[in-house]
Amino acid sequence: MSTSTDSIREIILNQPSSAKVFHRFDIDLCLQADLSLEGACRDLQLSVDQVLEKLADAEAQEKGGVALDPDSIPLARLIQHIVRIHHHCVRQELPRLAEMASKVAAMRSDRAPELTKVAELIEKLRGEMHAHIEKEEEVLFPFISQMDQESIVAYPPAHACFRSVAHPIFMMEQEHESADHIVADLIQLTNNCEPPTWACVTHIALFSGLREFESDLRQHVHLENDVLFPRAIQLETQLKARS
Numbered sequence: 095m096s097t098s099t100d101s102i103r104e105i106i107l108n109q110p111s112s113a114k115v116f117h118r119f120d121i122d123l124c125l126q127a128d129l130s131l132e133g134a135c136r137d138l139q140l141s142v143d144q145v146l147e148k149l150a151d152a153e154a155q156e157k158g159g160v161a162l163d164p165d166s167i168p169l170a171r172l173i174q175h176i177v178r179i180h181h182h183c184v185r186q187e188l189p190r191l192a193e194m195a196s197k198v199a200a201m202r203s204d205r206a207p208e209l210t211k212v213a214e215l216i217e218k219l220r221g222e223m224h225a226h227i228e229k230e231e232e233v234l235f236p237f238i239s240q241m242d243q244e245s246i247v248a249y250p251p252a253h254a255c256f257r258s259v260a261h262p263i264f265m266m267e268q269e270h271e272s273a274d275h276i277v278a279d280l281i282q283l284t285n286n287c288e289p290p291t292w293a294c295v296t297h298i299a300l301f302s303g304l305r306e307f308e309s310d311l312r313q314h315v316h317l318e319n320d321v322l323f324p325r326a327i328q329l330e331t332q333l334k335a336r337s
């Protein structure tokens with residue numbers, strides 16, 4: 095548990111999720127790393143108690159995890175879970191990681207030229223993932239949720255823009271593969287997200303954020319590729335047989 099006298103650097107090292115909280119409060123990981131939390135809050139006229147409260151929330155969330163039985167949960171609820179947890183992570187984390195990566199590349203690429211490539215790849219991942227989750231939320235997920243409704247009478251629905259749900263699913267799986275390749279390159283370039291001994295606090299926070307994002311993306315893609323998509327295809331087969 096962090097205290098107001100701990101420095102920003104100490105808090106980041108002990109609790110990687112704190113970087114997200116500091117970002118939300120505009121605490122600068124480079125310029126304020128050696129200040130105590132109290133000092134950084136004083137400079138920015140922030141309530142130290144409020145920041146400590148958010149740090150405790152982030153820590154609890156980190157340790158918590160979400161209980162869910164993906165094989166029995168209704169598809170509409172599984173979709174809600176994916177959007178609320180994993181798409182939220184894409185929207186919140188990739189811009190934050192991209193911002194940190196461009197800062198770190200600007201400051202440290204003379205010492206580690208691969209940081210420029212890291213920043214480029216995170217930016218590429220951000221663009222691809224953002225477009226990907228928009229397609230899922232606008233087209234595929236509403237279609238699956240509708241199929242899952244007991245009251246559906248005719249399949250495929252008259253307004254459907256594809257003949258089988260397998261087509262957009264195939265496209266989404268291809269995009270997952272592309273994201274997976276980018277992340278694999280990032281893991282390799284960052285030495286498995288291990289910062290060098292000379293890394294500054296932003297550099298450390300970038301690598302720990304990247305590691306967390308990689309783990310979230312793995313769970314995100316698993317829930318879609320291995321649970322949601324096969325169940326949607328199976329449901330479609332049943333509906334076609336009925337109509």
Ligand SMILES: [Fe+2]
Binds near residue numbers: 176180181314318
């Ligand atoms: Fe998704």
Ligand SMILES: [Fe+2]
Binds near residue numbers: 226230266270315318
């Ligand atoms: Fe996806």
